[in-house]
Amino acid sequence: MLAALKGLLGHEALYVALQKGLGADRLRYRCLDELALVDGDTIIDVGCGPAYYFGRLPKVRYYGFDTSEKYIAHARKRWGGDQVEFRCEVFGEQHLGQIPPANAILLLGLLHHLSDDECRHVLSVSAKALAPGGRVIAVDPTLVPGQHPISRWMSKNDRGEYVRTPEGFVALGRETFADVDGEVVDDATRIPTSHWMMRMRTPALVPDTTDGPRR
Numbered sequence: 087m088l089a090a091l092k093g094l095l096g097h098e099a100l101y102v103a104l105q106k107g108l109g110a111d112r113l114r115y116r117c118l119d120e121l122a123l124v125d126g127d128t129i130i131d132v133g134c135g136p137a138y139y140f141g142r143l144p145k146v147r148y149y150g151f152d153t154s155e156k157y158i159a160h161a162r163k164r165w166g167g168d169q170v171e172f173r174c175e176v177f178g179e180q181h182l183g184q185i186p187p188a189n190a191i192l193l194l195g196l197l198h199h200l201s202d203d204e205c206r207h208v209l210s211v212s213a214k215a216l217a218p219g220g221r222v223i224a225v226d227p228t229l230v231p232g233q234h235p236i237s238r239w240m241s242k243n244d245r246g247e248y249v250r251t252p253e254g255f256v257a258l259g260r261e262t263f264a265d266v267d268g269e270v271v272d273d274a275t276r277i278p279t280s281h282w283m284m285r286m287r288t289p290a291l292v293p294d295t296t297d298g299p300r301r
């Protein structure tokens with residue numbers, strides 16, 4: 087039953103409706119506000135899904151990546167245009183020469199779908215893709231002591247297989263970025279949820295993951 091419900095979320099219109107119904111859109115808008123984007127910025131959105139928050143962006147040059155063809159087709163149809171590219175590809179080193187240095191990279195609801203090695207890969211490529219002063223923002227369901235039982239249930243039963251504690255997310259971020267901080271957001275959605283919003287700046291040691299994540 088739960089698996090069937092999660093499967094339905096692969097349907098792009100249902101996913102968007104549920105996100106907006108739950109108020110998860112407000113969580114995305116909070117992340118965008120954090121970035122204080124301006125017209126002319128270059129943005130990379132990894133795991134963009136249908137990118138239903140696209141309308142909140144200023145006039146940016148935008149590159150969205152997702153592995154779901156359905157989500158990408160939906161996003162292209164809804165938001166495609168000048169200076170906007172949606173690609174059904176895993177974001178990797180091969181894109182670095184094709185995309186201008188990014189002022190901001192969005193990882194909204196992505197890292198909890200990725201194993202540690204897959205996270206290392208996307209964070210490493212992101213670090214290399216940033217313009218000087220650029221920043222990365224991630225937001226994911228999390229597990230924290232004392233969270234509301236409904237919030238805990240939501241985090242434990244998420245579609246993503248790698249819901250982590252804030253410390254777990256931060257440890258991954260610090261492998262690649264010198265400046266990592268964040269906060270638990272538990273007041274954005276209409277039902278109790280807890281998300282870790284994580285800001286990453288200043289690429290430090292950028293591990294070479296040219297061959298993709300280790301398996």
Ligand SMILES: C[S@@+](CC[C@H](N)C(=O)[O-])C[C@H]1O[C@@H](n2cnc3c(N)ncnc32)[C@H](O)[C@@H]1O
Binds near residue numbers: 105136151152175
């Ligand atoms: C929870 S959805 C988030 C979508 C969108 N960013 C949002 O906030 O609504 C996670 C997305 O990550 C995508 N995804 C999972 N693994 C990926 C990968 N390795 N590269 C790119 N996208 C991936 C999924 O297809 C899905 O659209």
